[in-house]
Amino acid sequence: MIDVILGLQWGDEGKGKIVDYFAPRYDMIARFQGGPNAGHTLYVNDKKVVLHQIPSGIFHEQSINLIGNGVVLDPVTFKKECETVKSFGIDYYRNLYIAQRTHIILPTHRALDKASEISKGNEKIGSTLKGIGPAYMDKTGRNGLRVGDLLDKNFKAHYTSLRQKHQKLLDGLHFEEDVSAMEEEFFEALEFMRDFKIVAGEYFINEKLSQGKKVLAEGAQGSMLDVDFGTFPFVTSSNTISAGVCTGLGVAPQHIREVIGVTKAYCTRVGGGPFPTELENETGDRLRKAGSEFGATTGRPRRCGWIDLVALRYACMINGVTKLVMTKADVLDDFEKLSMCTKYRIAGLESEEVPFQMLQQPIEPVLSTFEGWKKDITTIKDIHSLPEEMKTYISFIDSYLKVNVSYISNGPGRDQLIEKQ
Ligand code: GDP
Ligand code: IMO
Ligand code: MG
Secondary structure, eight states: OEEEEEESSSSOSSHHHHHHHHGGGOSEEEEOSBOTTOOEEEEETTEEEEESSSOTTTTSTTOEEEEOTTBEEOHHHHHHHHHHHHTTTOOHHHHEEEETTOEEOOHHHHHHHHHHHHHHGGGOOOOOSSSHHHHHHHHHTTOOOBGGGGGSTTHHHHHHHHHHHHHHHHHHTTOOOOGGGGHHHHHHHHHHHHTSEEEOHHHHHHHHHHTTOOEEEEOOSOGGGOTTTSSTTSSOSSOOSTHHHHHHHTOOGGGEEEEEEEEESSEEEOSSSOOTTBOOSHHHHHHHHHTTOBOTTTOOBOEEEOEEHHHHHHHHHHHTOOEEEEEOGGGGTTOSEEEEEEEEEETTEEESSOOSOSSSSOEEEEEEEEEOOOSOOTTOOSGGGSOHHHHHHHHHHHHHHTSOEEEEEOSSSTTOEEEOO
């Protein structure tokens, strides 16, 4: 049986904390897509850790952690992250596995990401510059190198040939940074990776499933950044939605049980692209400050706005969400009034659907306004003690989405999660 935890907005919904919280209930935690563009924050012994490549179950000794084939893996980031994990006394060799079909991010992928963004000028995606797009392009373009290739004696020759291809592209884009400076640590990190358990991920996970083991699939990014269903072209290059679990791990859909969608009580986005409920005003600044909304990977300020129920209902539909987790509810503690977007108004017409194009015509969010609860909720432990205004806010979301908020996160800490049912 597989349960999935994934983001329903534009990423940074608090997936890392939620995966870490649920991890003890599972035998295996598996990442199925994305790469070091992800930044998943958790607190271990009250110390903050941000994971980019390693699944968020790594701090639980009993759980196996798998980096699935759908991930793109940067060896340099991976090695650094292993060192961080080790500083918490975790023996990463023991319970961390890498699927052999996982594609490797090369230094030239990072350079290409940068060169491509520069060439786009004002139209840039606002990518994390981690090489995600170019690495997935080499996967679908059938050029990429995979972790399993490390065991091939011709690896270096394949690497050199791909690097040369990349260099031609970089020259075409007039990109002049010297990539060879990044190669030394890249090759060191590849050596480091060889000692890991590199497995046929699809057989590995299916064997565990047939033994009755429970798997938690950890999504990265968010549904509105999905390459097919997100706000294209302002998206990432993988399928972030629940369908990505099957291709990203090599499992059949009937294994999937719960799809747990994570949403903030409001909404953020980092990078370019449409964001109908964005507040480019003092209220947006207040949200950013109260929620410490600065990117966990790039440190960039996150754009902030009200919760967008039109986009959320779309995300619930595409993912088949069975349960909702609402995070960062405490961030709204001091607000007198709260709003939610229930419709989009485009060229005078109201709609409850996410349109194909979100930038050609301005989208005006139709807002419903609610009373704020004006109370510190960070120490509340049970659902009954939540303020009435907050119950009203949440029950409106439940009825609009036709999926219930089952958990409310009221702080970044491990123990700050209230179960509703
Ligand atoms: P992820 O990418 O979805 O794992 O989310 P990030 O780690 O990028 O961003 C979420 C941020 O919010 C992190 O700094 C978390 O520590 C923090 N966080 C998570 N849940 C809560 C919550 O309920 N309340 C508050 N105040 N912060 C939270
Ligand atoms: P987590 O897992 C928020 C955004 C980037 C950019 C776009 C494309 O922490 O939620 P990419 O580097 O993937 O080519 O960038 O997607 N983005 C994220 N935004 N959280 C993330 O991950 C993100 N990963 C990518 O800012 O707009
Ligand atoms: Mg993040």
